[in-house]
Amino acid sequence: QVQLVQSAAEVKKPGASVKVSCRASGYTFTNDAIAWVRQVPGQGLEWVGWISAGNGNSVSAQRLQGRLTMTTDTFRSTAYMVLTNLRSDDTAVYYCARWVVSATYFDFWGQGTLVTVSS
Amino acid sequence: QSVLTQPPSVSGAPGQRVTISCTGGSSNIGTGYDVHWYQQLPGAAPKLLIHGNTNRPAGVPDRFSGSKSGASASLAITGLLAEDEADYYCQSYDSGLSAWVFGGGTKVTVL
Secondary structure (H helix, E strand, O other): OOEEEEOOOEEEOOOOOEEEEEEEEOOOHHHOEEEEEEEOOOOOEEEEEEEEOOOOOEEEOHHHOOOEEEEEEOOOOEEEEEEOOOOHHHOEEEEEEEEOOOOOOEEEEOOOEEEEEOO | OOOEEOOOEEEEOOOOOEEEEEEOOOOOHHHOOOOEEEEEOOOOOOEEEEEOOOEOOOOOOOOEEEEEEOOEEEEEEOOOOHHHOEEEEEEEEEOOOOEEEEEOOEEEEEO
16 A cells, blocks of 8 residues: 655754655655645645656745755655755644646645754 | 635534535636545544545545535535544645645534
């Protein structure tokens, strides 16, 4: 069965960077893409970006462009998200999700990684 | 302010039917992009509930159904159960923003 397992929670200071990983199993990693979605505690979902695990193409949400980098390691079937120059309003749970490229929805989700930005 | 508008909350007694609306505009639902729905139980990750406006993934009970008309979509839950207490989000694509967009979420309370 498809599973996405994310890295543990992180606490960072403002201005620092954070790297979140998402290890996929149960399907051919390079056939699909990984999307990132974040959720500020108590609030709604916000799409952050996506990366194709097949060719590495990626797109970031406009408000995060310049601070967000997404990569994949096809050998480890793992996707990574790095967010730099962290601000307090980046505090959120970050989810990875599988995006089947032929569709426009996210069918399997990771368990989430809480990133706390605090001085 | 979310691009897709949902009511903040709906409630119903066990066994009743509730509906959740999702209103978009001409750059997303109204231009033909599909609407998808996710269920988020307390403390859990979102789970795909409905895709392509009306389709249920394997394992989703047929008590959940989706529809779409014009620039709006709806999720209906019939035979409401206590386990349906959760937040529900609609999602589509917005061509003006070149981004996937979510509704603000609707909390379903079973009375």
